[in-house]
Amino acid sequence: MEKVKTLGEFIVEKQDDFLYSKGELTRLLSDIAIAGKIVHREVNKAGLAGILGETGNKNIQGEQVKKLDIYANEQFIAALSVGGEVCAIASEENEDIITVDNAVSKGAKYVVAMDPLDGSSNIDVNVSVGTIFSIYRRVSLSGPGKLEDFLQAGTEQVAAGYIIYGSSTMMVYTTGKGVNGFTLDPSIGEFCLSHPNMQMAKKGKTYSINEGNYVHFPEGVKKFIKYCQEEDAATNRPYSSRYIGSAVADVHRNLITGGVFLYPTTSASPKGKLRLVYECNPLAFIVEQAGGKATSGTKRIMELKPNALHQRTPLFIGSKDMVEKIEELLAKHSVSTPA
Ligand code: P6P
Numbered sequence: 060m061e062k063v064k065t066l067g068e069f070i071v072e073k074q075d076d077f078l079y080s081k082g083e084l085t086r087l088l089s090d091i092a093i094a095g096k097i098v099h100r101e102v103n104k105a106g107l108a109g110i111l112g113e114t115g116n117k118n119i120q121g122e123q124v125k126k127l128d129i130y131a132n133e134q135f136i137a138a139l140s141v142g143g144e145v146c147a148i149a150s151e152e153n154e155d156i157i158t159v160d161n162a163v164s165k166g167a168k169y170v171v172a173m174d175p176l177d178g179s180s181n182i183d184v185n186v187s188v189g190t191i192f193s194i195y196r197r198v199s200l201s202g203p204g205k206l207e208d209f210l211q212a213g214t215e216q217v218a219a220g221y222i223i224y225g226s227s228t229m230m231v232y233t234t235g236k237g238v239n240g241f242t243l244d245p246s247i248g249e250f251c252l253s254h255p256n257m258q259m260a261k262k263g264k265t266y267s268i269n270e271g272n273y274v275h276f277p278e279g280v281k282k283f284i285k286y287c288q289e290e291d292a293a294t295n296r297p298y299s300s301r302y303i304g305s306a307v308a309d310v311h312r313n314l315i316t317g318g319v320f321l322y323p324t325t326s327a328s329p330k331g332k333l334r335l336v337y338e339c340n341p342l343a344f345i346v347e348q349a350g351g352k353a354t355s356g357t358k359r360i361m362e363l364k365p366n367a368l369h370q371r372t373p374l375f376i377g378s379k380d381m382v383e384k385i386e387e388l389l390a391k392h393s394v395s396t397p398a
Pocket of ligand 1: 177178179180269304305306307332333
C-alpha cells in the first residue's frame with residue numbers, strides 16, 4: 060500500500076519551487092492548514108450548537124457561540140498573526156486591513172487576503188462552504204503591511220488556495236507550479252495528498268449560474284445559457300445546470316469534472332458580486348494553473364488592477380473552451396456604449 064503523503068511532507072518536498080523562500084512560505088501554508096483544521100472541527104458540528112443548550116449567544120459551557128464566519132475569521136487571523144510570516148491580513152469580514160506588527164512578525168515578507176468562510180449562509184442548511192486565501196510578497200518597504208500590498212494584480216500572487224468544508228474537508232492550493240489537493244483525515248488530523256496535479260478539462264457538461272437573475276443578465280450571458288440548453292449531441296448539449304451557492308464548491312466541482320461558473324453583473328450587483336482580491340484572484344490562479352480560464356468578461360481576472368480592497372468584478376471561470384464561448388458571445392452581443 061502506497062505511503063500517504065501529508066501536506067507538511069509535500070510542502071517541504073516542494074520548498075525548492077518557491078523563489079527566495081527559506082521556509083517562510085512553507086510555514087505560512089502550514090499555519091493556514093492548522094486554522095483550516097480548527098474551522099473544520101466547528102463547521103462539522105454546526106448543527107449541534109442548537110442542542111448544546113445554546114442560550115441566546117452562549118452555549119452550556121458558557122462559551123460565546125459565534126457566527127461561524129466570525130469564528131473562522133478569528134481563527135485564521137490568530138494563526139497568521141502568531142505564525143510570524145505575514146505583516147498584514149485582509150479579510151472579507153474586516154473593512155480595513157489588519158496590520159501585524161509583533162515580535163515574531165519582524166521582517167515578515169508576506170500578506171494574506173482571505174474570505175474566511177465563503178458561502179457561510181449555507182452553513183444553516185448543511186451545504187458546503189469554503190475558505191479562500193491569496194498570498195502576496197509585500198511591496199511596501201518596512202513596518203506593518205500597507206493597503207498597497209493588497210492592491211497588486213492577481214498575476215503577482217505567490218500562492219493561492221481554498222479549503223472546502225464538504226462531504227470531506229479538502230485543501231487545494233497552488234504556488235504557480237500546478238495544483239494539488241489534500242483531503243483531511245480526521246483520524247490522524249492530517250491533510251493527505253489525494254488529488255495530485257489537478258487538471259481542468261477543456262470542456263465540461265456543467266454550467267453554474269443563479270438563473271434567478273436572468274432578466275438583468277447581459278445579452279451575451281443570456282445567449283450562453285440558451286446555448287447550454289440547446290440539443291446537440293456532437294457537443295454533448297444540453298449541459299447540466301448545477302448551482303450550489305458557494306463559489307468554492309461550484310468551482311471545486313468544475314475543477315474536478317469540468318464546467319463553468321458564471322457570476323455576471325446583475326441589477327443587485329451592477330459590478331458583479333464576487334470580490335476581486337480575495338475570491339476571484341485566488342480562484343483564478345488555481346483554475347489557470349489547472350489549465351482553465353478566468354475572465355471578467357472583457358479582461359483576464361488576474362490582470363485586473365485592484366483599486367479597492369473589497370471591489371467586486373463579474374466572474375466567468377472554468378473549462379477553457381467554455382469560458383472562451385462566453386467571451387465570444389459577450390463580445391458579439393455587447394451593447395457598445397455610445398461614444
Ligand atoms: P447568489 C456566497 O455568498 C457567495 O459570495 C459565493 O460564494 C456564491 O457563489 C455567491 O455568493 C452566491 O450568490 O446571489 O447566487 O446567492
